[in-house]
Amino acid sequence: MYLQTTAITRRTALLGLAATTxxxxxxxxxxxxxxxxxxxxxxxxxxxxxxxxxxxxxxxxLANLRGEILPPAPGQPNGLHDxxxxxxxxxxxxxLHGMYQSNELLIIxxxxxxxxxxxxxxxxxxxxxxxxxxxxxxxxxxxxAALPRPTxxxxxxxxxxxxxxxxxxxxxxxxxxxxxxHGFSQPAPELYAAVAALNRHDPVTGPAIEEGLxxxxxxxxxxxxxxxxxxxxxxxxxxxxxGEMLHAxxxxxxxxxxxxxWDTHTAQANRLNGPLKQLDDxxxxxxxxxxxxxxxxxxxxxxxxxRTARVNGTKGTDHGTGTVALVVGGAVAGGRVKATWPGLGxxxxxxxxxLAPTTDLRSVAKGILAxxxxxxxxxxxxxxxxxxxxxxxxxxxxx
Amino acid sequence: xxxxxxxxxxxxxxxxxxxxxLPPDPTAWLLDQIRQPDPTRLDDPPTAAQGLLAxxxxxxxxxxxxxxxxxxxxxxxxxxxxxxxxxxxxxxRERLVWFWTNHFTVSVKRGQCAAVAAAFIEEAIRxxxxxxxxxxxxxxxxxxxxxxxxDNATSVGPxxxxxxxxxxxxNENLARECMELHTVSPLxxxxxxxxxSFAKILTGWSIDLxxxxxxxxxxxxxxxPGGHIVLQHQFPPDEAGGVAALAFLANHPATHRFLATKLVxxxxxxxxxxxxxRTIEAxxxxxxxxxxxxxxxxxxxxAAWLPGTKxxxxxxxxxxxxxxxxxxxxxxxxxxxxxxxxxQPLWGAPAPNGWPDxxxxxxxxxxxxxxxxxxxxxxxxIGNRDVVEIAGDTLGPLLRPETQEAIRRAGSRRDATTLxxxxxxxxxx
Numbered sequence: 001m002y003l004q005t006t007a008i009t010r011r012t013a014l015l016g017l018a019a020t021t022x023x024x025x026x027x028x029x030x031x032x033x034x035x036x037x038x039x040x041x042x043x044x045x046x047x048x049x050x051x052x053x054x055x056x057x058x059x060x061x062l063a064n065l066r067g068e069i070l071p072p073a074p075g076q077p078n079g080l081h082d083x084x085x086x087x088x089x090x091x092x093x094x095x096l097h098g099m100y101q102s103n104e105l106l107i108i109x110x111x112x113x114x115x116x117x118x119x120x121x122x123x124x125x126x127x128x129x130x131x132x133x134x135x136x137x138x139x140x141x142x143x144x145a146a147l148p149r150p151t152x153x154x155x156x157x158x159x160x161x162x163x164x165x166x167x168x169x170x171x172x173x174x175x176x177x178x179x180x181x182h183g184f185s186q187p188a189p190e191l192y193a194a195v196a197a198l199n200r201h202d203p204v205t206g207p208a209i210e211e212g213l214x215x216x217x218x219x220x221x222x223x224x225x226x227x228x229x230x231x232x233x234x235x236x237x238x239x240x241x242x243g244e245m246l247h248a249x250x251x252x253x254x255x256x257x258x259x260x261x262w263d264t265h266t267a268q269a270n271r272l273n274g275p276l277k278q279l280d281d282x283x284x285x286x287x288x289x290x291x292x293x294x295x296x297x298x299x300x301x302x303x304x305x306x307r308t309a310r311v312n313g314t315k316g317t318d319h320g321t322g323t324v325a326l327v328v329g330g331a332v333a334g335g336r337v338k339a340t341w342p343g344l345g346x347x348x349x350x351x352x353x354x355l356a357p358t359t360d361l362r363s364v365a366k367g368i369l370a371x372x373x374x375x376x377x378x379x380x381x382x383x384x385x386x387x388x389x390x391x392x393x394x395x396x397x398x399x
Numbered sequence: 400x401x402x403x404x405x406x407x408x409x410x411x412x413x414x415x416x417x418x419x420x421l422p423p424d425p426t427a428w429l430l431d432q433i434r435q436p437d438p439t440r441l442d443d444p445p446t447a448a449q450g451l452l453a454x455x456x457x458x459x460x461x462x463x464x465x466x467x468x469x470x471x472x473x474x475x476x477x478x479x480x481x482x483x484x485x486x487x488x489x490x491x492r493e494r495l496v497w498f499w500t501n502h503f504t505v506s507v508k509r510g511q512c513a514a515v516a517a518a519f520i521e522e523a524i525r526x527x528x529x530x531x532x533x534x535x536x537x538x539x540x541x542x543x544x545x546x547x548x549x550d551n552a553t554s555v556g557p558x559x560x561x562x563x564x565x566x567x568x569x570n571e572n573l574a575r576e577c578m579e580l581h582t583v584s585p586l587x588x589x590x591x592x593x594x595x596s597f598a599k600i601l602t603g604w605s606i607d608l609x610x611x612x613x614x615x616x617x618x619x620x621x622x623x624p625g626g627h628i629v630l631q632h633q634f635p636p637d638e639a640g641g642v643a644a645l646a647f648l649a650n651h652p653a654t655h656r657f658l659a660t661k662l663v664x665x666x667x668x669x670x671x672x673x674x675x676x677r678t679i680e681a682x683x684x685x686x687x688x689x690x691x692x693x694x695x696x697x698x699x700x701x702a703a704w705l706p707g708t709k710x711x712x713x714x715x716x717x718x719x720x721x722x723x724x725x726x727x728x729x730x731x732x733x734x735x736x737x738x739x740x741x742x743q744p745l746w747g748a749p750a751p752n753g754w755p756d757x758x759x760x761x762x763x764x765x766x767x768x769x770x771x772x773x774x775x776x777x778x779x780x781i782g783n784r785d786v787v788e789i790a791g792d793t794l795g796p797l798l799r800p801e802t803q804e805a806i807r808r809a810g811s812r813r814d815a816t817t818l819x820x821x822x823x824x825x826x827x828x
Contacts, residue, residue, distance in 0.1 A: 313568025
């Protein structure tokens with residue numbers, strides 16, 4: 001146990017917020033945390049085409065389905081990054097290719113959640129709820145609630161949502177901090193304190209202002225303001241900030257981020273380059289910012305569903321089913337593609353249309369929570385209601 | 400100011416503007432706005448043709464980002480829309496325009512939509528907010544903004560002459576979102592086959608970008624031949640099939656239920672009271688989708704007059720703040736940039752389902768703090784005016800004694816203004 005004083009403690013004390021936290025005073029003690037493991041979940045909103053990100057170029061039926069939107073083969077200029085003769089990573093994913101080569105990227109292909117709706121909005125709700133219906137809390141929040149209670153509370157709580165709003169994935173009973181780069185000049189602490197007091201008893205704005213001030217105090221204590229990247233709103237900058245906060249000894253251990261731009265109904269080959277590059281740069285930035293803590297980190301990258309196997313009439317793809325999930329991190333047993341490949345030939349597509357799902361996304365998430373955070377089956381079945389028959393995938397995390 | 404007037408101004412309006420005269424009868428004031436013509440007079444009314452000409456020129460000249468004609472149009476036209484919201488004498492009508500614009504989201508996240516986004520409001524939404532839903536739906540589905548945003552402009556029937564010749568084909572994006580988000584919603588229990596059939600029906604609904612006055616154009620050569628079945632209903636071939644299918648969807652019972660739920664969520668409470676939803680649903684059914692009648696029925700719901708149930712979205716919040724301080728027209732800040740900073744860039748929703756409409760979606764810690772930050776900056780414009788008086792003028796009996804006390808005790812007029820704008824009651828509508 002050691003004592004530590006940071007900017008946040010001054011700020012919380014000044015704002016009179018300390019009484020509402022368990023920090024209690026201008027100094028707080030940090031005991032051994034229940035977990036030093038870091039878990040990050042990245043939601044790709046809009047449905048990533050898994051067969052564009054991780055191209056099964058060895059499948060003989062592929063060229064016929066989508067020849068006009070395929071990148072060049074491995075070895076050619078701007079070609080796929082080969083992953084061992086059957087799959088290839090999209091050319092924009094060079095950072096992830098490096099992580100694959102250092103066994104830090106595990107690709108789960110032909111994965112899908114357990115519902116078959118092709119509505120973005122229902123599917124995202126279910127993906128984040130971890131159930132086949134919309135719940136008021138998300139599975140990552142319930143994960144936080146299921147972790148052993150820390151002997152001393154982290155100033156920020158265990159979990160952090162990056163971005164202006166908290167996604168359903170992280171909403172729920174467990175306390176969650178929320179941070180985003182801010183663009184407006186800020187008033188003096190005394191005025192913040194007066195605003196917080198005026199809203200203290202309001203069930204909506206009261207807790208939000210308290211949490212927001214705590215998160216900002218904390219982020220100011222771990223991040224140097226003059227080192228902010230130019231486009232502070234872009235995904236790589238957000239991912240780097242997440243890494244910096246997760247890296248801090250008294251920082252949160254669980255974080256959620258999101259990135260859009262995947263709903264490529266038209267001109268897919270062109271439109272996917274940007275979002276894939278952002279995702280790739282973001283994961284590289286996250287790794288760099290985590291530093292040594294990267295070895296204790298697992299990142300799950302997931303999307304609500306995949307896209308049609310056939311290119312549509314406008315060089316894009318429509319809403320589909322099976323797609324990829326990526327598991328990235330120093331703690332991940334990576335360097336491979338884990339899939340029961342369903343094939344793309346006649347009779348092999350789901351509803352003669354989509355990549356058929358052969359892996360339940362819940363088994364991937366459960367496997368990470370079990371292997372990385374040590375959660376047992378009873379807790380996992382509460383986190384994912386109605387999933388008792390779906391076992392966690394083993395071997396995702398390094399022993 | 401009595402309680403009912405105060406509630407009318409925030410629940411159905413955009414907040415009182417300065418010391419604007421108070422309506423003697425708040426219910427009549429709201430109903431009059433439905434009956435009377437829209438007072439909006441834009442200096443240079445945006446049109447789709449004008450926007451498409453700009454888009455055409457940009458595609459030819461490829462200007463650097465930020466210097467396109469499309470972007471310039473978006474800047475002036477979005478500023479004009481926001482200025483109109485700040486000054487309008489018919490704020491309920493404007494709220495209806497906002498509601499339906501969000502229901503039929505066209506997002507400038509697709510850059511090609513920037514030049515036609517304001518035209519979309521003026522041509523497809525505003526003329527219909529107190530008229531027939533079916534007419535609005537048809538105007539929306541034929542508008543170049545929607546045809547671009549959800550990709551229908553390039554969708555081609557695979558068995559049409561154009562499809563046979565070019566090997567292009569269907570894009571089901573607009574068909575799916577029209578069923579899911581604009582009309583029947585998943586309540587209707589449609590299948591993938593229904594979506595695909597509807598996409599075929601809509602083939603040929605396109606844009607002629609090359610014409611002298613570019614705009615909607617039905618292209619028979621791209622239309623998938625034959626009749627098609629959607630939700631067990633057979634529709635005729637050609638353009639008439641799309642018109643018939645939209646009329647069918649507009650008046651489907653599931654559409655009435657879905658629209659009623661959204662209207663009640665917006666004007667009554669995050670969790671729509673079932674009785675209120677049934678009332679509005681019945682009005683839509685009995686009037687065959689008369690949105691004026693539905694709007695009037697909302698005003699007459701007792702539940703709509705309970706204060707404090709709705710958190711203002713950033714757009715509602717910023718416009719209400721500018722109205723409260725009664726900034727002169729030449730001192731209205733650049734609201735478009737502010738809205739982006741507050742997490743609700745104007746006409747920039749991340750997805751076709753538009754902006755969410757529940758407090759939980761807008762009350763993330765960072766989101767609420769940004770309002771505080773922005774308000775404290777904006778409060779610098781207060782000058783030497785009496786903040787206690789402004790608070791009373793703006794909120795009337797909704798102003799809580801503790802807020803009034805905090806304003807009185809604040810160390811400066813600017814701090815006092817910040818406290819008014821960040822009080823829980825000002826953040827509600």
